[in-house]
Amino acid sequence: MGRYILRRLLQLVPVFLGTTFLIYLLVWALPGDPFAGKCGERACPDAYITRMREEFHLDENVVVQYLRYLGNLLQGDFGQTFSGTSVGELIAAAYPVTLRLAIVALLIEAIIGVLAGVLTGLRSGGFLDNLVLVSTLFLISVPVFVTGYVLQTVLGLRLGIISPTVSADAGFGELIVPGFVLASLSMAYVARLTRTSIAENRRSDYVRTAVAKGLEPRRVVGVHLLRNSMIPVITFLGVDLGSLMSGAIVTEGIFNIRGIGGLIFRSIALREGATVTGVVVLLVIVYLLMNLLVDVIYAVLDPRIRYV
Numbered sequence: 001m002g003r004y005i006l007r008r009l010l011q012l013v014p015v016f017l018g019t020t021f022l023i024y025l026l027v028w029a030l031p032g033d034p035f036a037g038k039c040g041e042r043a044c045p046d047a048y049i050t051r052m053r054e055e056f057h058l059d060e061n062v063v064v065q066y067l068r069y070l071g072n073l074l075q076g077d078f079g080q081t082f083s084g085t086s087v088g089e090l091i092a093a094a095y096p097v098t099l100r101l102a103i104v105a106l107l108i109e110a111i112i113g114v115l116a117g118v119l120t121g122l123r124s125g126g127f128l129d130n131l132v133l134v135s136t137l138f139l140i141s142v143p144v145f146v147t148g149y150v151l152q153t154v155l156g157l158r159l160g161i162i163s164p165t166v167s168a169d170a171g172f173g174e175l176i177v178p179g180f181v182l183a184s185l186s187m188a189y190v191a192r193l194t195r196t197s198i199a200e201n202r203r204s205d206y207v208r209t210a211v212a213k214g215l216e217p218r219r220v221v222g223v224h225l226l227r228n229s230m231i232p233v234i235t236f237l238g239v240d241l242g243s244l245m246s247g248a249i250v251t252e253g254i255f256n257i258r259g260i261g262g263l264i265f266r267s268i269a270l271r272e273g274a275t276v277t278g279v280v281v282l283l284v285i286v287y288l289l290m291n292l293l294v295d296v297i298y299a300v301l302d303p304r305i306r307y308v
Helices: 002-028 046-055 062-074 087-122 127-141 144-158 176-201 205-212 217-246 249-254 260-270 273-301 303-307
Strands: none
Touching: 002 062, 002 273, 087 127, 087 176, 087 217, 087 249, 087 260, 087 273, 127 176, 144 176, 144 249, 176 217, 176 249, 205 217, 217 273, 249 260, 260 273
């Protein structure tokens, strides 16, 4: 198991270097003046532009810039904005809120999606199966911002059950409805993916063998059927955590959540390249770590995968 994890860790290194270099290149090497609009309606003085280019090393080769950035990143330094604010401090202030929102969304997606998928996969063709299929199709068809505005209007403004917007330091309780909105699309996919996987594996030889051995139905489903059917679902859930964190811009905007989505939006609008680079690099790290976690869970569920 140790060699398997080490092999997976080594595979992450070139992926990390390639993706972060591509991000750095896209943010800093594209045509355009990064200091446009920094001096109000007037163009910035040449002395200011020269000083800023030297301070941010923009007059050096882009590869040298990237290596310098990578060296600082390995020491935990995400750089500074053009106004001198630490990007690490901006991320530290916004990231916990988005992380809580993503965890709430992932739990809702996993619990409701897997439960609905298992129940309908075991009893396909019945009323519950048709109800889940229609409900998930509805969630897939409706854009997330529509779901968000409807729940905010009905539950927040009409019925007064929830606050239409969350507080600055939102706790897990305040994030349940925004988390449901963020998870709604993925939850529908998880339910359908689990249903299909369960329905296919019910006809497998190892399930028939387990039934023929006289095992209790609960053990057949819980130990044999569910364990093998969860592999594609875990893949989806692992990758989806990164998607939830990077795709929270719409949900955070509707419920006025001061998280990483709003920080990205403001940084792009203000052309704060250092902040955009830092946030996206952090999301890449989250994606890579979640993929590593998924690979480890694979190996636990099916030991044969360690030798592939």
